[in-house]
């Protein structure tokens with residue numbers, strides 16, 4: 027399957043109007059593995075002219091695509107999901123090399139993506155319009171009826187991050203297509219090989235020429251051009267708050283759906299089941315080395331149980347394996363870049379200097395940061411507020427649930443939080459007061475299942491994702507009002 031999207035020198039191509047095209051001016055970006063810096067491929071650094079061609083193709087193709095029946099579109103998506111499953115070993119293998127995800131998580135990402143695509147097709151089949159009688163509003167008349175259908179928005183620009191290069195691209199493409207839009211995928215440069223592979227799967231499944239196109243190139247170079255392109259009708263972005271805010275500042279009247287950074291808190295109350303809590307904190311904080319927007323990024327534990335909780339977390343952390351995901355099954359993998367690892371080390375050093383107690387880890391081997399746990403973190407430390415996107419967890423001890431809520435809400439972010447307690451009243455008390463998109467009761471913070479609404483408030487995002495929610499975000503109501511001759 028891969029041979030069509032790259033040549034023998036591992037120069038990858040972009041999908042534009044149904045053709046896999048080389049870089050026109052021969053400019054490529056080399057993609058190296060975060061594991062050992064080996065070159066795994068190169069992607070075109072697309073020029074403005076090439077971007078124009080992609081947008082033009084998308085615009086033209088959408089005119090026919092919007093008339094394709096839901097059922098036909100669904101068949102194509104089912105086929106794409108099957109192609110991904112058939113090739114899951116190869117795609118997961120590419121993910122291991124390109125973003126250093128461990129193979130098991132890579133496989134699970136591909137499987138989850140296939141499920142996501144199929145569920146999107148099924149959901150779109152079940153989204154019906156509505157008709158609203160005119161006399162249901164005061165002063166309305168029985169001769170009026172409003173018929174409400176959903177219309178596509180046009181050309182959707184999907185910008186995906188490195189950490190789920192297949193899933194977070196497909197979760198924009200599939201609902202975008204089902205809503206009748208054409209889509210341009212701009213994958214994260216580190217992750218673009220996986221993104222192109224995914225586009226190939228959609229093409230092979232029967233997505234018509236021009237309906238899905240790809241644009242590669244550094245966001246810092248072509249980002250502004252594409253996000254402000256007049257041919258773009260919607261931007262669906264997942265990535266850092268910094269870039270998300272930049273996009274929202276430079277765009278003009280283009281609707282945005284954004285999932286950005288987070289500093290998800292795990293709030294642990296005095297009656298929590300501490301084994302369950304520790305399991306969730308370790309899984310939630312350290313999987314894929316903490317490079318997940320929804321990773322548990324701080325623990326707010328009430329004094330009464332903090333010592334016991336620390337002991338349990340430490341004992342579970344002993345089982346975390348770290349190393350090279352090409353060589354063995356590991357939980358902790360090299361971070362995406364040495365710059366990312368440098369940043370995490372800065373946060374670790376700051377916490378140490380300001381007197382936090384380092385309980386576990388704190389070491390660096392290449393791009394690997396060993397799983398790290400700090401206790402007695404205080405609010406003057408950077409690790410209390412900043413998102414490491416690495417395997418470092420701070421414990422902030424609090425006197426009670428109200429102090430936990432206050433610290434949780436003082437964050438600029440508002441993605442998710444978790445509360446661990448066996449008291450339903452306390453669970454609701456805390457959940458009601460937290461300024462986040464989702465509160466998990468007795469579970470780690472996480473996005474799935476993917477048909478749940480997923481959203482961030484404050485600096486964590488704009489709009490709501492989740493299968494039905496994404497389809498709705500990428501479409502709009504179209505209203506036709508029937509005015510019958512007035513009945514006597």
Ligand SMILES: NC(=O)C1=CN([C@@H]2O[C@H](COP(=O)(O)OP(=O)(O)OC[C@H]3O[C@@H](n4cnc5c(N)ncnc54)[C@H](OP(=O)(O)O)[C@@H]3O)[C@@H](O)[C@H]2O)C=CC1
Pocket residue numbers: 185186187188189212213214215216243244245246248249250253264265266267269270272273285286287288318319320413415
């Ligand atoms: N809430 C969420 O769902 C998620 C949040 N994140 C957040 O993202 C950060 C790390 O992910 P990372 O991929 O590095 O995030 P970035 O924000 O750096 O990149 C995300 C995407 O935006 C592109 N991009 C960069 N600059 C621009 C620009 N000026 N205009 C348009 N697009 C641009 C990138 O391309 P390129 O790679 O070429 O620079 C990439 O495709 C973390 O802070 C994390 O919190 C990450 C994943 C999920």
Ligand SMILES: O=C(O)[C@H](O)COP(=O)(O)O
Pocket residue numbers: 189190194264317318319320471472473474
């Ligand atoms: O962008 C992210 O990091 C994801 O949306 C998180 O998804 P997860 O909770 O399923 O890991």
